[in-house]
Amino acid sequence: MDKSKKILLFGGSGQLGSQMCRLWSDLHVTAPSRSEIDVEDRAAVERAVAAADPDVVINCTAYNDVVRAESEPERAFAVNAFAVDSLSRICAGRDCTFVTFSTDYVFDGTQRRPYVEGDAPNPATGYGISKLAGELLTLRRASPAFVIRTCGVYGTRVSSSKGYTFIDRIIAQAKAGEPVRIVDDQVVSPTYAGDLAVAVRALLEANPEPGIYHAVNEGAVSWYEFACETLRQAGIEAAVTRISSREFGSAVRRPAYSALENAKLNAIGLSLPDWRSGIAAYLRDRREIEKGASRP
Ligand SMILES: NC(=O)c1ccc[n+]([C@@H]2O[C@H](COP(=O)([O-])OP(=O)(O)OC[C@H]3O[C@@H](n4cnc5c(N)ncnc54)[C@H](OP(=O)(O)O)[C@@H]3O)[C@@H](O)[C@H]2O)c1
Secondary structure, three states: OOOOOEEEEEOOOOHHHHHHHHHOOOOEEEOOOOOOOOOOOHHHHHHHHHHHOOOEEEEOOOOOOOOHHHHOHHHHHHHHHHHHHHHHHHHHHHOOEEEEEEEHHHOOOOOOOOEOOOOOOOOOOHHHHHHHHHHHHHHOOOOOEEEEEEOOEEOOOOOOOOOOOHHHHHHHHHHOOOOEEEEOOOEEOOEEHHHHHHHHHHHHHHOOOOEEEEOOOEOOEEHHHHHHHHHHHHOOOOOEEEEOHHHHOOOOOOOOEOOEOOHHHHHOOOOOOEHHHHHHHHHHHHHHHHHHHHOO
16 A cells, blocks of 8 residues: 555554555554544544645444344444444545445345355344444545444454454363354354455555445354364364354344455455455464563
């Protein structure tokens, strides 16, 4: 990317935003924290954008709590829809490229092949509905905006809303000798945030037609298979028990099949590593971070 371009990034403390800050350190990135700028505060966002005068605004913020979004949809909409609308409106007024992220949960999961960008959304959860609203509010504007749908994001930084990452929890449970019980009836495209950050940069550099793009580690896998492969690559021997979503007992019915295909990225010659390589990259980066933390 042209290094003179100024990037203003919201959500820099999250799984994805933190990887962008880490991997794009050669670019001119400003990432105000949530305590500095709350994206729900439109006036504060406007002031931040005016002060930074960015060429690109990247929104990595989210209300990601799928269970709570059922009981407090207004909170999910405040961050995932109305704040996204404000950001896209502010960017459109300044001719600044806007990049925001959406989810596989915009699909109902009744399909049995990976969803492509042109498939019809039909979200079944409050979270998915709020994210689809954010997509639509962004895309109705003519200014350059990229809505990047991704799936099952995991990173080296713990998501503050969840307090844990799925992959960390599997490893911790297995190491502690606790039972590892994982659903095998949800098929997804789990995506390492580091690989996604690299792909988003490549997309911006390619500068294709704006719109919706899917960006996931390639392939479709159940959470059970993903857990088994994670433990295999981490060199941890542990029994993993397959359970059904019903046995898991979540208050929210998640899509049974929400793998995504990077159809539009592939069409412009871009791709992400497959899901197994995503795990390998995550484990490598985690080791590096742990090594750095233990250095005197
Ligand atoms: N995680 C997944 O499995 C998944 C799957 C599909 C799509 N996505 C999408 O991918 C994107 C990145 O997700 P992620 O996993 O990186 O999220 P994350 O780790 O939960 O991070 C969310 C970020 O948003 C910030 N934030 C939340 N509310 C805010 C507000 N009102 N004002 C300012 N900042 C606020 C958080 O700040 P604090 O840390 O200070 O709270 C944090 O930096 C999101 O659009 C998400 O919906 C994620």
